[in-house]
Amino acid sequence: PGATTDLCNFMFPGVSDPMFPGQEWTEVTAGNLPADRRFLQSAGPFTLEPGAVNTITTGVVWARAKAGGNEASVQLVKIYDREAQALFDNNFNILNGPDAPDLTIREMDQELIISITNEESSNNYNESYSEKDPYITLAANVDNQNYEFQGYLVYQLKNATVSVTDLDDPDKARLVFRSDMKDDVTGIINQYLDPIMNVYVPVQEIPSVMESGAAGAVDQGVEYSFKVTEDKFALGNPTLVNHKTYHYMSIAYGFNPAEINANPYDVNNPLYDGRNQPHIAGRRNIQTYSAIPHQVDPENGGTVLGSHYGDGVRITRIEGVGNGGNTMELDSATVVEVIADGQSLFPSYENGMGPITISVVDPLKIKDEEEGNVYTVILEDPVTTNQGVVTSYAKWRVLNGTNTLITSTKSIDVGVEQLFPEHGFSIKLNQVGLPVSDPASNENNGFISGTIEFDDPYDKWLTGVPDLDNDFFYGLNWIRSGTLDDEDDDNLDDYFPDEDPEGIYEGAVIQEVTIKTTLPDFMGGSSISFEASGGTWAPYRFSSHFNSGPAQPYYTSFPYSTAKTLTSVDIVFTSDQTQWTRCAIVEASDDKSLAEGGQTKMGLRSHPSVDKNGDDDGSGTFGMGWFPGYAIDLESGERLNLIFSEDSWLSGENGRDMIWNPTSNIITSNEFPSYQGGQFSGGSYLLGGKHFVYVIGGDASAMAEDDYLTEDLCPSYDEGAWIYNILSDTTSSSYTAGIAKVFQHCTWVGAPLLSAGSGSQLFGKGEKNTARVKLRVHSTYNPYVNVDQSQILNSSDELVVGNTYYVADNNLQIHNAKCQLTYPKIYGGKKVTHAGTNYEVGESFVATTTSFTGNSKSRVIADMPINNFNPVYEFNTTDLVSEIKNNEQAKSALDLINVVPNPxxxxxxxxxxxxxxxxxxxxxxxxxTIRIFTVSGTLLKTIKKSDDLTSVDWDLKNDHGIPVASGLYVIHVRTTIDGKKQNKILKWFGVLRPIDLDTF
Structure with a gap:
């Protein structure tokens, strides 16, 4: 019944016949009565040559559902038929998954350091595991049908008998470490067919969040080491117990996104593919690893640790810039150099606070100077945009002296770590996005931290105006990041809402102050006091240009400052006048009719320039003074220009004396007028006299000294000369344009205050408490020409015959990767001709004459870069080396010898x-040699030890294998240190249990 004359390849196709889509024909739809159906299965034809043998194997897929009737069994047959066909197509080879990594365990005092490695024989060496998934058959997925390595899991086992099949049982195994690829894959769910219910049941193979108490991270890039300090099975104190054995097991797992179906329960869907199992666990090289924590002092003839797990190294930047999202701190020697010279060409960073992450993983493997402990990290193969801007590096290299340890082809985009087990450290590189470049994916929108630190933490004399999002107190809403859109007044809106939609940059250097004022009559006229908390430093781009704000009103003729130019900086406030910054001082009054000399807001103060004591310096100039401190760009190693402001109408708030000396007053204490949609004149907002501090980013490294003098490009610290040159030009057709020209280079701005009741003054006698504002943001790894300006030459400069010269690239293009600014004049990036030969950008030549020719923008550098000014870092491990064969330590370690438990x-x-x-x-x-005596002096047991272990077991038997009796015993330990016998005496008391005769 229901038969047609159409020819088809299937007897009961259902929906599976591609030639007849939508024509679901089965015996059920046809209404056929159930009956016995028998089939003949054949294979062939085959041609057998004389003497040839051919083994023919046939198989029949059979399945019976536990419920759902006959149709359910048919559906089950279809499911298993797919698996049978896939196995056949794969020659019945079972998928292996990625091989489990090897674990290397360093045993330390109450801690274990576990490192993960893969041998070259592993199918996952260098995380290269890739295995064809035979269950993926759709054409749309065949180009992406492999399982690829995804991550590692390490478990602590209850005991050595636990197997890999027990890892899901928390009574037997508990996760201690997880690490995976950085690719937005977090949790992985497999679907398994329930043969009783005949449905797919989801099983979370990999959780989407980190398990509490486990080391590692989710979706942050693969890590290869971790420290264990806790026993996951401890009933009380979880701290690891020395000389107790702990057991661990590791597995690797893979992932195949093609296995994920939109509707995993509809196996009849034509888009259904695979088995709904994107996760695969490796099944080979799975082992149990045992480790015993112990003190290391007695090892190797006396060991003194020079470092610990996770300690960082001191790094020196040789070329390039970038920080990979790391928090950086310059070392003290570099700071001294920058203050004195204006720049450190090769800045060094405090241990663990450098631009790349280098961490100790095995303190006992760190090399000393004789073994060769100088290393160089070089980032190579820059990835560029069509405009030539470097966005990443496809390869990186590590040298030990002149020997290459490794050349990695893993892009730093995904966050890569490389373990160097024979050298005791690991290196991690991670390219990050610029601040505000991608708020959705860039961690914390590129902001790392903002803090203020004091040499004397008990004298916190410096605070700031806290940002307060409040319509009434509009003058306190001075940081305009976020998405506030005031329906009634555009003046109160946040700025550039797409760049910082979460308002991250409103929280830099958070401070809390008490604000006191009197409300207007219509609000009751009462005095109020409240605590306000908020950021006190911000990107200039987000600072308010409304009344009482620190910014110049938006000026369309010049590009506005961009937050992409932000760098990590230190702004230091000190009473040491030798470190002060010569700077321009600008007017902060909003009403020029109230300002001294009728000066425009942000213009140079109309007041004679002053010396460090605030007196007329006799130079005949206006608007120059001294900031009590300095600012340093931690990435470039350059000292920066600063500007500070004061409101000359607020003379009672020190706003007219050309000295950076803010008060603690924020708002007038008399009646405070409400905001009615217009800007006020006068001093409703005191803001400590508006002594705003502006950090000016420098472009000096982009070109020679003369190149920026008449252009819009700003140098690094030049005692404010370039800024003064522009702001003092009152003949300009638009003085406001000159202000905009300067402040387009402003990166950070702060609104400092003197803390209420503080007795500290920077202008007085005696040593004062230094304060440091530390602002840290992401910075991409990029080329950077870190040479002295005098080394950048144009065609009018004279070359030295015999010296090597490098044709400069357009370093401003590199700078442009951050700024996105368009300058009227750019230098570098052009070929040159020397002695009749053309040299392209990036090439070098040895001068045979004293001149070269080229475009007016052409420049050569009298220095040969190591890596075309792409990032290069150098470090050594001298201060981290552990000392062995230390006789004094070995003698001291004798005091640690013990017998446990006792009693x-x-x-x-x-x-x-x-x-x-x-x-x-x-x-x-x-x-x-250990000898055990009774208290009467009878020798019971002698144990001789000659190995690297730091403990021996005594089975409580004598030398003849007879159990000792309960009682007190004397244990004598003898060793030789520096050729002399050394002894240690212990007393041990034991109560032995009766012999168990029932256990065999």
Whole structure:
């Protein structure tokens, strides 16, 4: 019934016949009565040559559902038919998954350091695991049908008998470490067919969040080491116990996105593919690893640790810039150099606070100077946009001296770590986005931290005006990042809402102050006081240009300052006048009719320039003074120009004396007028006299000294000369344009205040408390020409015959990757001709004459870069080396020798069965002889030790294998240190349990 004359390839196709889509024909739809159906299965034809043998294997897919009737069994047959066909197509080879990594465990005092490695024989060497998924058959997925490596899991086991099949049982195994690729894959769910319910059941193979108490991270790039300090199975104190054995197991897992179906339960859907199992666990090289934490002092003839797990190294930047999202701190020697010279060409950073992450993973493997401990990290193969802007690096190299340790082809985009087990450290590189470049994906929108620190933490004399989002107190809403859109007044809106929609940059250097004022009559006229908390420093781009704000009103003729130019900086306030910054001082009054000399807001103060004491310096100039401190760009190693302001109408708030000396007053204490949609004149907002501080980013490294003098490009610290040159030009057709020309280079601005009741003054006698504002943001790894300006030459400069010269690239293009500014004049990036030969950008030549020719923008550098000014970093491990064979340490370690447990009451945690009796003699040197006596002097047991272990077991038997009796015993340990005998005497008391005759 229901038959047609159409020819088809299938008897009961259902929806599976591609030639007849939508024509679901089965015996059920046809209404056929159930009956016995028998089939003949054949294979062939085959041609057999004489003497040839051909084995023919046939198989029949059969399945029976537990419920749902006959149709359910048919559906089950279809499911298993797919798997059978896939196995056949794959020659019945079972998928292996990525091989489990090897674990190397360094045993330390109450801690274990576990490192992950893959041998070259592993199918996952260099995370290269890739295995064809035979269950993926749709044409749309065949180009992406492989399982690829995804991550590692390490478990602590309850005991050594736990197997890989027990890892999902929390009574037997508990996760201690997880790490995976940085690719937006977090949780992974497999679907497994329930043969009883005949439905797919989801099983979370990999959670989307980190398990509490486990080391590692989710979707942050693969890590290769971690520290264990806790016993996951401890009933009380979780701290690891020295000389107790702990067991661990690792697995690797893979992922295949093609296995994910939009509707995993509809196997009849034509888009259904695979088995709904995107996760695969590796099944090879799975082992149990055991480790015993112990003190290392007795090892190797006396060991003194020079570092610990996770300690960082001191890094020196040789070329390039960038920080990979790391928090940086210059070392003290570099700071001194920058203050004195204006720049450090090769800045060094405090241990663990450098532009790349280099961490100790095995303190005992760190090399000393004789073994060669100088290393160089070089980022190579820059990835560029069509405009030539470097966005990443496809390869990086590590040298030990002149020997290449590794050349990695893993892009730094995904956050890569490389373990160097024979050298005891790891290196991690991670390219990050610029601030505000991609708020949705860039962590914390590129902001790392903003803090203020004091040499004397008990004298916090410096605070700031806290940003307060409040319509009434509009003058306190001075940081305009976020998405506020005031329906009634555009003056109160936030700026550039797409750049910082979450208002991250409103929280830099958060301070809390008390604000006191009197409300207007219509609000009751009462005095109020409240605590206000908010950021006190911000990107200039987000600072208010409304009344009482620190910014110049938006000026369309010049590009506005961009937050992409932000760098990590230190702004230091100090009473040491030798470190002060010569700077321009600008007017902060909003009403020029109230300002001294009728000056425009942000213009140079109309007041004679002053010396460091605030007196007329006799120069005949106006608007120059001294900031009590300095600012440093931590990435470029350059000192920066600063500007500070004051409101000359607020003379009572020190706003007219050309000295940076803010007060603590924020708002007038008399009646405070409400805001009615217009800007006020006068001093409703005191803001400490509006002593705003502006950090000016420098472009000096982009060109030679003369190149920026008449252009819009700003140098690094030049005692404010370039700024003064522009702001003092009152003959300009638009003075406002000159202000805009300067402040387009402003990166950070702060609104400092003197803390209420503070007695500190920077202008007085005696040593004062130094304050440091530290602002840290992301910076991409990029080329950067870090040479002295005098080394950048144009065609009018004279070359030195015999010297090598490098044809300069357009370094401003590199700078443009951050600024996105368009300058009227750009230097570099042009070929040159020397002695009749053309040299392209990036090429070098040895001068045979004293001149070269080229475009007016052409420049050569009298210095040969190592890596075309792409990032290069150098470090050594001298200050991290552990000392061995230290006789004094070996003698001191004798005091650590012990016997545990002591006393012994019939049981110890070291025993493995009812027939086992065991105590440990711990913290032993490599070579020792242990003799055990009764209190009467009878020798019972002699144990000779000559290995790297720091403990031995005593089975509570004598030399003849006879159990000792309960009682007090004397343990004598003898060793040789520096050719002299050394002894240690212990007393041990034990109560032994009766022999268990029932256990076999």
């Amino acid at each position: 012994y009451y019939g049981y110890s945690e070291y025993e493995t069965s009812q027939l086992d009796n065991r105590v440990k003699i711990t913290n032993l040197p490599n070579s020792a």
